[in-house]
Amino acid sequence: MRLIRRLSIPLLVLACTAVPVYWAFPDGLPAARSLAIVLGWAGCGLLLASLLLMLRETWLAHWLGGLERMYRWHHRVGMAAYLLLLAHPLALAADALMDSPRRAWQVLFPSTLLGPIWLGWLALLLLMLGLAATFSTRLAYRTWRWLHFLLGIGVLCSLLHVLLLGIDEPVLPLLVLCALLLGWRLIGEDSARFARPYVVAAALHASDDVLEITLAPLARPVAANAGQFVLVAFFSGAGFRACGEFHPFTVSAVDADGQLRISVKALGDCTRRMQALVSGVPARVHGPFGSFLANRPAARQLWLAGGIGITPFLALLRSARLVHPTTLFYLYRSEADAAFLSELQSVAAADRKLALYTLATGDEPPNLDLLLAEAGALAGAPECYLCGPPGMLAAAVKTLRRHGIRPRHIHFENFGFR
Amino acid sequence: MRRLYLSGTLVFWLLIAALWGAKFWLPEADAPAIAVHERPVSPAELSRHAVPDDCWMAIRGSVYDVSPYLPEHPSRPELVLPWCGRDASEAYATKSKGRPHSAQADELLAKYRLGSLAAQ
Numbered sequence: 094m095r096l097i098r099r100l101s102i103p104l105l106v107l108a109c110t111a112v113p114v115y116w117a118f119p120d121g122l123p124a125a126r127s128l129a130i131v132l133g134w135a136g137c138g139l140l141l142a143s144l145l146l147m148l149r150e151t152w153l154a155h156w157l158g159g160l161e162r163m164y165r166w167h168h169r170v171g172m173a174a175y176l177l178l179l180a181h182p183l184a185l186a187a188d189a190l191m192d193s194p195r196r197a198w199q200v201l202f203p204s205t206l207l208g209p210i211w212l213g214w215l216a217l218l219l220l221m222l223g224l225a226a227t228f229s230t231r232l233a234y235r236t237w238r239w240l241h242f243l244l245g246i247g248v249l250c251s252l253l254h255v256l257l258l259g260i261d262e263p264v265l266p267l268l269v270l271c272a273l274l275l276g277w278r279l280i281g282e283d284s285a286r287f288a289r290p291y292v293v294a295a296a297l298h299a300s301d302d303v304l305e306i307t308l309a310p311l312a313r314p315v316a317a318n319a320g321q322f323v324l325v326a327f328f329s330g331a332g333f334r335a336c337g338e339f340h341p342f343t344v345s346a347v348d349a350d351g352q353l354r355i356s357v358k359a360l361g362d363c364t365r366r367m368q369a370l371v372s373g374v375p376a377r378v379h380g381p382f383g384s385f386l387a388n389r390p391a392a393r394q395l396w397l398a399g400g401i402g403i404t405p406f407l408a409l410l411r412s413a414r415l416v417h418p419t420t421l422f423y424l425y426r427s428e429a430d431a432a433f434l435s436e437l438q439s440v441a442a443a444d445r446k447l448a449l450y451t452l453a454t455g456d457e458p459p460n461l462d463l464l465l466a467e468a469g470a471l472a473g474a475p476e477c478y479l480c481g482p483p484g485m486l487a488a489a490v491k492t493l494r495r496h497g498i499r500p501r502h503i504h505f506e507n508f509g510f511r
Numbered sequence: 512m513r514r515l516y517l518s519g520t521l522v523f524w525l526l527i528a529a530l531w532g533a534k535f536w537l538p539e540a541d542a543p544a545i546a547v548h549e550r551p552v553s554p555a556e557l558s559r560h561a562v563p564d565d566c567w568m569a570i571r572g573s574v575y576d577v578s579p580y581l582p583e584h585p586s587r588p589e590l591v592l593p594w595c596g597r598d599a600s601e602a603y604a605t606k607s608k609g610r611p612h613s614a615q616a617d618e619l620l621a622k623y624r625l626g627s628l629a630a631q
Binding site: 168175183 | 512513515516519520523526527530531533534582583585586618
């Protein structure tokens with residue numbers, strides 16, 4: 094089963110690319126023109142695969158190895174499609190270049206009415222602009238999301254470009270499929286029609302900028318386990334003005350009556366606004382996703398949490414007593430930022446299997462070598478689980494690898510969904 | 512990934528700019544031989560060349576042997592092949608979505624001219 098999940102995305106991408114290329118594979122054409130045709134169809138196939146990989150469906154994420162993996166591939170496949178589609182007009186021009194440079198230029202920029210060609214250019218420019226926005230880290234999330242949507246319009250334009258060239262047989266169904274996938278994501282998922290209704294039952298500050306929110310289900314609850322994450326959007330109500338965007342949050346507790354607890358740290362405009370959440374605010378929940386702490390082997394454990402990255406470990410500690418000896422490092426900027434510190438200290442005092450190390454790092458990156466060595470945490474090559482900001486994760490992986498921990502014993506998930 | 516995007520986009524626009532420059536700086540290749548046979552072609556003779564390997568078409572009063580170009584035509588073969596051996600002026604003027612072929616297509620077509628279409 095694990096092998097099927099590991100191969101699922103590569104096979105999906107291969108199928109989406111190989112089928113149209115096989116259908117359109119040119120016979121007896123000059124090499125550059127054949128290459129241009131193959132590049133165009135392979136690019137369209139990769140765009141379709143990229144659209145499939147952006148869906149946020151629990152069942153799909155289950156078969157494709159998790160939402161985080163889907164997004165990683167969504168980025169890779171989208172970039173590969175972009176590069177192939179950039180090469181497509183260049184190969185067409187290279188073919189015409191054999192005749193004359195002027196004809197090569199005319200192939201790219203016809204002087205008279207040639208709708209399909211200009212639509213192809215529009216598609217490329219939309220992909221170019223959409224990707225430029227995707228890589229921009231300074232844009233506000235809402236602006237970023239709308240600019241990212243240009244990529245979807247670019248996909249539709251690229252297929253319309255082929256359709257107007259008179260090649261309607263495989264393109265029309267492909268176009269309908271892409272439009273359905275975009276509609277599914279936009280109408281079904283982003284506008285919360287497919288998400289489960291919840292209401293805020295309680296909201297308590299766990300630290301200065303972390304709010305723990307209890308969500309009560311209004312219909313069948315999502316079947317989340319400790320350590321998984323859900324996508325949650327809050328809506329205006331009970332005096333709260335919401336931004337209505339879905340954001341990923343780790344489930345910090347699953348209560349018996351289907352209530353979920355999530356912890357929201359003020360990191361951006363929307364999450365800052367969420368710090369004012371009160372009981373009675375309506376919410377929608379997608380998920381659950383992720384298998385970060387699932388299927389842990391029977392071995393000593395090393396958990397390393399940075400800031401709000403403590404939540405999956407907290408959820409696990411809240412859900413059951415530990416079975417294996419576990420060392421938990423909890424790093425935070427200052428005491429005021431240390432959410433759930435007293436609760437963790439109480440758990441550690443009551444559970445002999447848990448060794449808790451806490452450290453206020455200030456603004457400097459912590460010396461992980463020293464920290465791990467002093468605690469003797471790496472003795473016996475433990476299974477290492479990491480959750481925290483990207484900088485800390487990268488430094489921790491390097492440190493662990495330097496100490497001889499193999500990659501298969503280092504586990505982490507990337508919760509960035511841009 | 513960001514670096515890949517930036518370098519791919521940069522290389523793309525540099526190549527486009529190089530192609531623009533090549534228009535002015537590179538010499539034009541010798542003009543292809545046009546109109547090897549300039550002779551009248553009767554409708555009866557035209558209709559005898561109606562298969563993909565031997566496909567003549569009459570367009571706007573001229574007859575063209577488009578057999579060598581057919582494999583390169585972007586449309587599906589079933590859209591083009593029925594016009595072999597016939598007067599295809601109307602189809603040529605109303606290709607996909609009713610739009611005419613471009614000036615570049617006209618230029619390309621001239622390479623395949625055989626002669627003019629005779630009345631009988």
